[in-house]
Amino acid sequence: MNYSALIQNRKSVREFSDKYVSFADMDVIKAYFNKARRLVPELKTELRLFGLDTRAVLEGAAGYKQFLVGAPQYMVLLSEKGPQFEENAGYLMEDLILKLTEMGLDTCWLTFTDSEYVKSALEIESELEVAAIAAFGYGVKTTKRLRLNFLSMKNVDDAAKRRYMEPKRSVSELVSLDSWGNRQGIEEYIGFYDDMLWEALYAVSQAPSYLNRQAYGFVLHGGQISLISTPDEHTLEIDARLSLGIALLHFTAVAENWAGKLQWRFGGEAAKLELPEGYAVVATCAL
Ligand SMILES: Cc1cc2nc3c(=O)[nH]c(=O)nc-3n(C[C@H](O)[C@H](O)[C@H](O)COP(=O)(O)O)c2cc1C
Secondary structure, three states: OOHHHHHHHOOEOOOEOOOOOOHHHHHHHHHHHHHOOOOOOOOOEEEEEEOOOHHHHHOOOEOEOOEOOOOOEEEEEEEOOOOOHHHHHHHHHHHHHHHHHHOOOEEEEEOEOOHHHHHHHOOOOOOOEEEEEEEEEOEOOOOOOOOOOOOOHHHHHHHHHHOOOOOOOOHHHHEEEOOOOOOOOHHHHHHHOOOHHHHHHHHHHOOOOHHHOOOEEEEEEOOEEEEEEOOOOOOOHHHHHHHHHHHHHHHHHHHHHHHOOOOOEEOOOOHHHOOOOOOEEEEEEEO
16 A cells, blocks of 8 residues: 555545445455554454444444544444553554545544443444444545544534634654754754655654544654653543554554564653653654
8 A cells, every 4th residue: 555645645534425335345344454554463353344323323432522423334443452452453443544545435533432332332242342433434525624623522513513624733843853852953864764754754744633632742762763642631541542553553654665664662761752741652663
């Protein structure tokens, strides 16, 4: 897949036509799932696809407050619980979402808070947890690009009505050199990798994130890159971790074109990178 192009094409779509995705395409999605990228491949995962009547059942169980995205299809990722299972779910589901983008389908991530509630609403019998949900189908063509941006859950409806658009953070706002917040020398450092590193970081700047909060950043240090989580009072832990997994997928999928296979190590010392209180090293890899 041409990840850079797909990442630039993807956007959250919240208005869908009634057209159903064909059985043949559903099979393509299921087959792709088996070979999709995983951050923690040992974790057991399952993909369930839902069609007809799911919207009514999911109402109240998923989506920003009072704003379930009505779509003809939904996909639910189930996962074994274990270290980094939420990040793995974000990573894996986003890879699927980009596959759907390649297939000409539109998507929207959906938040949820209670795995058991979703499982019983959808009559899912499994030992695995609900780890990620997305709506998909054929979006209604609109002239305005509907990108929601909100400061808190209570602003969601208003923001949706206004179809408020806000740009995402730029690469230079997302990246520091050697220690958190240091921007000096960044351009030269990124320039050393020609446009390649910039392209991978740009792919992260375009990533979907819960409430478009982009509660993360990167520190480049000694030939390595670390993803840092930044505290965000508006984001629940599951959504924060899914968003971090998505950011890692965007970076990895694009960077691997030139850097070869990237091996992320989870965790790391906050003090070394001079992270402020509440910030944490999510994962580090050598470039
Ligand atoms: C974990 C997660 C949960 C999300 N939940 C919802 C949701 O419930 N409803 C919704 O409309 N959008 C949801 N989104 C989509 C974000 O609002 C969207 O990614 C963000 O506003 C940026 O817009 P974009 O995806 O078009 O780039 C979610 C995104 C993530 C990553």
